Structure formats: C-alpha cells, structure tokens
Amino acid sequence: MGAATPRALRRVALSLGTPQDRPIRGADMCTLYTVRKTRDEVAQTFRARRPPVEPNLPDDILPGAPGLVVREADGERILQSMVWGFPMRFATMKPGSKPKPVNNIADIAKFPWKPLAQKPQSRCLIPLTSFAEPEGPKGGKTRTWVTIKDQPIAAWAGLWRESDEWGPVYSGVMTDSNDAIRPLHHRMPVLLHPHELDQWLHGSFEDLVAFQQRAFPNELIEITATKDLWVPKKTPTPVSGQS
Secondary structure (H helix, E strand, O other): OOOOOHHHHHHHOOOOOOOOOOOOOOOOOOOOEEOOOOHHHHHHHHOOEOOOOOOOOOOOEOOOOEEEEEEEEOOEEEEEEEEEOEEEOOOOOOOOOOOEEEOEEOOOOOOOHHHHHOOHHHEEEEEEOEEEEEEOOOOOOEEEEEEEOOEOOEEEEEEEEEEOOOEEEEEEEEEEOOOOOOOOOOEEEOEEOHHHHHHHHHOOHHHHHHHHHOOOOHHHEEEEEEEEEOOOOOOOOOOOOOO
C-alpha cells in the first residue's frame, strides 16, 4: 500500500479551530499521562537533541495539550513539543464542528495509520513518567497511576505528522492489556524496552505490528492507587470584594 497523500489524510482529518480544554473521560483508554522530568533529563535518556528552551508542559498531559516527542531527522534524534492527538472529524460530527484530537491508535494496520507507520520518518517515541487509569464508581472515580519498573522515563511507541490545524501532532499506539493492567482497563500503551527504541524508529512495518501484538511483561508494571479524583473539582472563583 502506498503512502497516503496529504489530501487523503485531510479527508479523515478535515477540521476547524484549535484544540480546547477537554474533560477527562473515564471510559476512554489512556487519556492522561505525565512527564515529570526536565527537558535535559528526557533528552539525556533518549540521547536526543534538546529543544532550545524548556517546554511549558502541563503537569497532567491530556488530549489536545502539548507533550514531548522524540523523532528522528537527518540521522539525529530530536526532542520536540507537539500537540497530543491528530485533528480529525468524523461523519457523525455536525458540519463546522471543531476537530477531535485522536490521541490513541487502536490498530496501526488500518487507515490512516498504516501509511504513516510504514515510513520511519513518521514514527516517534513518547516519553512518559507515568500514565493513569480511572477506578471507582461513576462520579467518584480516582486516579490509579502506572509506572514502569527501573524506567524513571519510559518510552511509548507513537506516530506523528504535521497538521494544517495545530502544527506537529502525535498519537500513541495501543495494545491489549497484560494481566497486571487488565483489572484497570482492557487496553494499554505499547511500551518499549530501552534496547527497542531504534527498532521502533527504523524497523520494518512487521516489527511494529509485532510490538503492538505482544504482551508487555507483568513484572515490570508498578501500580499505585490514589484518592485523587479522576476529574479534579474546580476551585470556585472568589467574588470581587470578598475574601
């Protein structure tokens, strides 16, 4: 199958506007992760050229927000800030609707992901320190955090491209959960071991499919339940003239 043209991608990702703040949806897979390390720490871990200024990342990275991505250009790894989610519109959306940031890739063998996955220049690594899944009853869900043992900064396999709407954007590849994460959710990110980074960036398309189909080792998953609400309550704005 040949590479998709920009026009073909725009048929799937036709959009208006810019990403807005969006609520976290507990039923969605992997809509919250963190990179609580400095630019220099991330760049050193991935042996990447750091951006000239420290990226202004939120504590909680949500779809439509900026996150860090490692990509390759001219034989060099580059650490870059991009928007999390490909801007896409669907047939079910009203005409003129703003695009939805599609932040997870269910199957890289399907359009529009396969043409991108087949091109090494469209592959990327998504640094993360942890990702969260919701637990508890509706309206009272809390954040349960997942970290990778012995990897203070882990790598999530991803794809990226330039968009007309939001500039450079990225999305993370998902797979079936292993036994450790399955009690939280039936899907999880495609996590890479440190020695597998080059294979994701330069390997064959069949290598990428194999990564998506494998089960990440249960013994490397560390889970920490918290009492933090999945959707934090907003602090009321004080009325002018009152303390």
